[in-house]
Amino acid sequence: xxxxxxxxxxxxxxxxxxxxxxxxxxxxxxxxxxxxxxxxxxxxxxxxxxxxxxxxxxxxxxxxxxxxxxxxxxxxxxxxxxxxxxxxxxxxxxxxxxxxxxxxxxxxxxxxxx
Amino acid sequence: xxxxxxxxxxxxxxxxxxxxxxxxxxxxxxxxxxxxxxxxxxxxxxxxxxxxxxxxxxxxxxxxxxxxxxxxxxxxxxxxxxxxxxxxxxxxxxxxxxxxxxxxxxxxxxxx
Numbered sequence: 001x002x003x004x005x006x007x008x009x010x011x012x013x014x015x016x017x018x019x020x021x022x023x024x025x026x027x028x029x030x031x032x033x034x035x036x037x038x039x040x041x042x043x044x045x046x047x048x049x050x051x052x053x054x055x056x057x058x059x060x061x062x063x064x065x066x067x068x069x070x071x072x073x074x075x076x077x078x079x080x081x082x083x084x085x086x087x088x089x090x091x092x093x094x095x096x097x098x099x100x101x102x103x104x105x106x107x108x109x110x111x112x113x114x
Numbered sequence: 115x116x117x118x119x120x121x122x123x124x125x126x127x128x129x130x131x132x133x134x135x136x137x138x139x140x141x142x143x144x145x146x147x148x149x150x151x152x153x154x155x156x157x158x159x160x161x162x163x164x165x166x167x168x169x170x171x172x173x174x175x176x177x178x179x180x181x182x183x184x185x186x187x188x189x190x191x192x193x194x195x196x197x198x199x200x201x202x203x204x205x206x207x208x209x210x211x212x213x214x215x216x217x218x219x220x221x222x223x224x225x226x
Binding site for chain 1: 122146148150155156157158159160163203205207208209211212213214215216217218219
């Protein structure tokens with residue numbers, strides 16, 4: 001049982017390049033989330049999904065897109081990377097069961113945009 | 115590993131002492147609260163959670179206290195160990211919301 005995994009662990013992009021971050025979970029969770037974490041700040045929610053085929057915006061969605069084609073995977077895309085998107089990105093998943101429950105986090109992806 | 119939160123408030127304690135980390139929240143509708151521990155270079159790890167129908171909940175060496183009157187949450191760690199050194203985040207949510215809102219974190223440093 002691997003829990004939540006993220007690919008890649010590190011990435012350096014030039015301004016204007018695109019990339020996709022992959023998150024996978026093997027806990028059969030309905031809900032999945034993408035956060036970014038900047039120095040001196042907590043985690044800020046980018047987008048989330050409450051089930052396969054559904055996505056919703058979080059606090060800081062601009063410049064990002066997501067897709068949830070399979071229940072176990074949640075992809076985060078940057079279409080045209082900007083230096084302001086330099087951050088550590090975390091994926092998380094949780095049960096639904098009609099309420100709010102603990103989220104399980106992946107190890108993170110450190111992204112640098114130059 | 116990399117630093118997470120270069121300008122976080124820091125709590126420094128001696129090994130073996132008890133630690134208390136505080137968190138204030140503003141949304142009176144919040145009814146679910148959770149504490150996470152984040153070690154350098156890693157993702158947040160669940161410590162303990164509490165719902166608003168409780169004032170206190172205990173785990174292994176940890177206790178969470180909830181004071182809804184003043185919208186305050188605290189995490190108490192008994193007999194703090196060097197392995198407890200990390201950044202601690204509180205987060206909150208409310209019924210019907212499917213996401214958590216995270217606080218900015220507190221760094222706990224345990225001196226041997």
